[in-house]
Amino acid sequence: MILRLFLLCLALGAAGPAAAGQSDLLSPQQAFRMSAQLARKDEVVVRYDIAPGYYLYRDKLKFVAEPAAVVLGAPRTPKPGVHEDEFFGRVEIYRGALVIRVPVKVPAGTERFTLIVRSQGCADAGVCYTPQQQQVVLGPTPGAAEAGSSGSLVDSLGGAAPDKR
């Protein structure tokens, strides 16, 4: 009886931690879900919904607009959390919900523009993702948009993004 219990629990334990598996690591698009909205005619609001166990580096967030005639101001980021890193020391990071306000000047007559957001993050499980690029097409009138296309370094380098590092 005790042997049977032992074997059952052994099997349960062995089946359990598939959570550490690659198949259970989220793709960067799932881990760092992004959407953006033209909240006012001169302000874009970017929202990140960061999955539990994942974080984004503050200093790796980069915003670019296309066409270049659309001018972005300095992004207003919230107070970051601090990650004590064995190698980098105190690193500023974001977890959970993140809202960034980016001032924008859209020239008259611009039908729509593309906001390109570059980010880089890691999982607490001990892996980091290559820099990600997500894009949202925004119209001249305030409204929301989900990240229209997203991708890793592969896509960003293949595309016409001005911010190639």
Next chain:
Amino acid sequence: MKRSTRIFLFIAVALVALVAGLALHPLSRDPVAVTPPGLLDTPLESMDGGKQPLGTWKGKVLVVNFWATWCAPCRKEIPEFIRMQERLGPQGLQFVGIAIDEKDKVAPYLREVGVNYPVLVGELDAVELSRSLGNELGALPFTVVVDRTGKVVHSVLGATSEAQLEPVLRALY
């Protein structure tokens, strides 16, 4: 046996078994080892500006490590790789780093920690090579072991260690 003792024994056995089960579970994180065609022929940029394919080191037991200076878990394992290269290099072991990074960030880091094996750098090409080796998420660090014939026999996503690699390597010398 008293009833309370029996219950205690049951719980103790269950806990021990559960922990043992957790410990025995293979790390399913690691992608299945695949050998993409042309693995040894893909040219990547070397630190001195030339192009070098992994085939440069064919005939040795290769440990190819994809990493970046901005990746903390990558920095954790590199000192172990340096020690292993020093100790096992004479037996035919060759580490090769592939940095998905900028050269001007990689160079000072290599000097700082004293990396004693070749490092190639890449962006798109290196990410693609890593994906073709089974790293679907494009995450770092990612390490593969290639035998003397050029076949990938082991791959690890996330930091690895001397203790984890040594049994795999021992079979290949």
